[in-house]
Amino acid sequence: MQFDDKVPIYYQIKNHIYHEMMTGQLAAGAKLPAVRQLAVDLTVNVNTVQRALGEMIQEGTIESQRGKGNFVTTDTTRIAQLKEQLVVEQLERVYQQLHALNLSDDEIITSLKQYIEQRGQQHD
Amino acid sequence: MQFDDKVPIYYQIKNHIYHEMMTGQLAAGAKLPAVRQLAVDLTVNVNTVQRALGEMIQEGTIESQRGKGNFVTTDTTRIAQLKEQLVVEQLERVYQQLHALNLSDDEIITSLKQYIEQRGQQHD
DNA sequence: TATAGTGTAATAGTAGAATAGAACACTAGG
């Protein structure tokens, strides 16, 4: 896996797993790959995986069963809340950053629209 | 100054200075505060300031004059390009992140609009 | 020419992230 060295790997692993949860690759109640397998897949150490999972267990995002494995919570409401929270965090950050670059509210929206339009022409 | 411990301080200092350049607090050709003063203002070590400035000097964003000080480049085209680049970087990142959370192009734009609208009602 | 203000560089030490490796605890199935 590709990592941005500007941000801790364990943090990026959390986002990676969130991604799979939100896209349905990891449905509610699903069993995650074994920590040692995850470590291999992500080309990362087991302890780093464990650190990421540890935080997600604290959050209630996943549930750990010793000897069995780690499982996505079956609480779909919890997952929906999590998604909303993650989206808002992203929006807050980009808004703050673009505002700091002196873009007005309208300019922020417009520039995003333009970016997506141009992107649509070139890719996908 | 407030720092996010998920990203290197020297990196956040660069953004801080970019911010002041884009908002005109640091106009083209303007002299930056002395590195030791910046260190005090940002409650950070001189070497950390120097690391941030060093990268900006490499970029051509600021110019260093030994014994005199550091100055914002007078090349306004360069500054405009930099701003465009920084904006696009932010857009790319938020697009990728929200896309990873399974939001469609339209949902991304809509959610940003909603966020800004709600924000406008509560703040400022 | 002396001094204060500036950028630059080097050293040494601290803390946190990440790694490697081993050991321990629990579960399921033969």
Add this chain to the structure above:
DNA sequence: CCTAGTGTTCTATTCTACTATTACACTATA
């Protein structure tokens, strides 16, 4: 009961960001 698969924990080590401190190089000016 044994074994394989699982999560959990611990120690030691490496690397990088950051800090603290000092010294050096250059500029302007009194």
